[in-house]
Amino acid sequence: GQQLNQSPQSMFIQEGEDVSMNCTSSSIFNTWLWYKQEPGEGPVLLIALYKAGELTSNGRLTAQFGITRKDSFLNISASIPSDVGIYFCAAYSGGGADGLTFGKGTHLIIQP
Amino acid sequence: NAGVMQNPRHLVRRRGQEARLRCSPMKGHSHVYWYRQLPEEGLKFMVYLQKENIIDESGMPKERFSAEFPKEGPSILRIQQVVRGDSAAYFCASSPQREAEQFFGPGTRLTVL
Numbered sequence: 001g002q003q004l005n006q007s008p009q010s011m012f013i014q015e016g017e018d019v020s021m022n023c024t025s026s027s028i029f030n031t032w033l034w035y036k037q038e039p040g041e042g043p044v045l046l047i048a049l050y051k052a053g054e055l056t057s058n059g060r061l062t063a064q065f066g067i068t069r070k071d072s073f074l075n076i077s078a079s080i081p082s083d084v085g086i087y088f089c090a091a092y093s094g095g096g097a098d099g100l101t102f103g104k105g106t107h108l109i110i111q112p
Numbered sequence: 113n114a115g116v117m118q119n120p121r122h123l124v125r126r127r128g129q130e131a132r133l134r135c136s137p138m139k140g141h142s143h144v145y146w147y148r149q150l151p152e153e154g155l156k157f158m159v160y161l162q163k164e165n166i167i168d169e170s171g172m173p174k175e176r177f178s179a180e181f182p183k184e185g186p187s188i189l190r191i192q193q194v195v196r197g198d199s200a201a202y203f204c205a206s207s208p209q210r211e212a213e214q215f216f217g218p219g220t221r222l223t224v225l
Binding site: 004006030031033035040041042043044045048050088090092094096097098099100101102103104105 | 116118145147152153154155156157158160167168170171203205210211212213214215216217218219
C-alpha cells in the first residue's frame with residue numbers, strides 16, 4: 001500500500017525557534033495536507049496544497065507541495081508553547097481512492 | 113457552526129461484545145469517512161460513505177466490521193465480537209464534496225478488556 005515517510009519523529013526545541021518537518025513518498029499524490037493533533041482530540045486541518053510547487057502560508061505556518069508530487073514540507077516560524085502537539089502529513093490521490101494516507105507524525109515539544 | 117460530532121468519546125467493551133460508534137457530520141456535509149488510529153501511529157483509512165451508500169471500503173477489515181450512513185441520522189461504525197486488537201481511537205471525518213479536505217471529529221476511544 002501507499003506509505004508516507006514523515007520526519008523527524010520528534011523535535012525538542014526552544015520557544016522562538018523555527019521548526020521544519022517533511023514527508024516523502026514513492027507514490028504521486030494530487031493533494032497534500034498538514035494536520036495537528038493534540039492529546040485526546042481529533043486532527044485539525046492546518047494547510048491543504050493542491051498544485052505541484054505550491055507554497056501556502058497560514059499565519060506562522062508555511063507548507064509546500066513538492067514539484068515531483070511525492071513530497072511536502074511544513075515550516076513553523078517563531079514557535080510558541082501552544083504549537084506543542086503532533087503534526088501529521090496526509091496525502092490524497094482521488095480517482096476512486098478516497099481515503100487520506102497519513103504519515104506517522106512529528107511530535108513537537110517546546111522547552112520554555 | 114457545530115463541527116463533526118462523535119459519541120461516545122470513550123467506550124469500554126469486553127471481548128465478544130459489540131461496539132457501536134456514531135458520527136454526525138458537519139452541517140451541509142454528506143460525505144463521511146472513518147479512520148482508525150493505533151497508539152503512536154498515524155490514522156488509517158477504513159471506509160467512505162455518502163448518504164445510504166458505501167463508496168469505498170478498501171480499508172475495512174473483511175469480518176466483524178460494518179458501516180452505514182442512513183438517510184436520517186448519524187453514520188454508524190459497528191464492530192461485532194470485539195477482540196483486544198480492536199482497541200484504538202476511531203475517528204470520523206466529513207466533507208461537503210468527495211475531496212481531500214476532510215474535517216475530523218474528536219474520536220471514540222475503544223478499549224476492549
